[in-house]
Amino acid sequence: MAFADTLIAWYEVHKRDLPWRGETDPYKIWVSEIILQQTRVQQGWEYYLRFINNFPDVKALAESDEERVLKVWQGLGYYSRARNMHAAARDIMTKHHGQFPQEYDKILALKGVGKYTAAAIASIAFHLPYPAVDGNVIRVVSRLFGICDDVAQPATVKRITEICNKHIDREQPGVFNQAAMDFGATHCTPKNPKCVECPFATTCYALKNQLTEVLPVKKKKTGQRHRYFHYYVYISDNKTIIEKRTANDIWRNMYQFPLIEKDSETSSEPSEYTIREVLSHQIIHATFYVKIAKKLPETSENQFVIDFDNIHDYPMPKVMTEFLKVLETK
């Protein structure tokens, strides 16, 4: 049996039950793929339903203001995903007359859409034969076909994409891509792949050569940058000061307590709480200083006074919501 046939036969029996399965609306496929880029399926499921509920189509997303989009996204992290989708939705309304583009290159040109996502949308919504090569597919192909080069190298990914191109089912490319994703996510998993009950057990290179723990070959991660955020939580008469983050980073246009970024975690002041958040390229060390006083200090540009009870109305980075959880249990 050809690779694609075996894979699809496996998929027909084992496919995951996901809220976007069977979906042919490119907008909904796009939303699901962007959410799943850096989020586990379990958490993504809830956010997908919430996002579609708030923004049922491209027009609704385009017409929303960014703050509402960020608020709906809050908790998922990697906020550039939400910002890019919002910008792309507006582009679809203006440059594509509100119609989701139907060609791979035009889908790929949307803000925040990479090759994987473009291929997923093009194949599932429009039956175009582009393989969607994500980490799962890279692992499966590396093991099955014995790709022993570093998968962090673009040349290796290109080679894996060529293999997928050769094997993709041209009649049902969307099914092939979803089958490959599910097979990687649930069967040929990073640890303890189910080799004993695998339909590829007789042909798999990694299994034959006892390399399932070695493949795919991955280069060690480069060092992460440490950042030290010192937040000042002024409270007076149940009011507090927050500011809008204007720096052009992943938290742009989100809200926070007045913040000073320093070179270290240490400070002469006693802190209330310290939270660490590990992101892909940086580790945030957030220290919070609670200052209860008769009068709030003067606000500066971008800062304003709110009722503490209304703080959850504002989109906030994760370290802020984590700190508020701690504060609310005190």
Ligand code: SF4
């Ligand atoms: S035999 Fe094991 S390593 Fe090979 S494809 Fe199947 S699950 Fe993956």
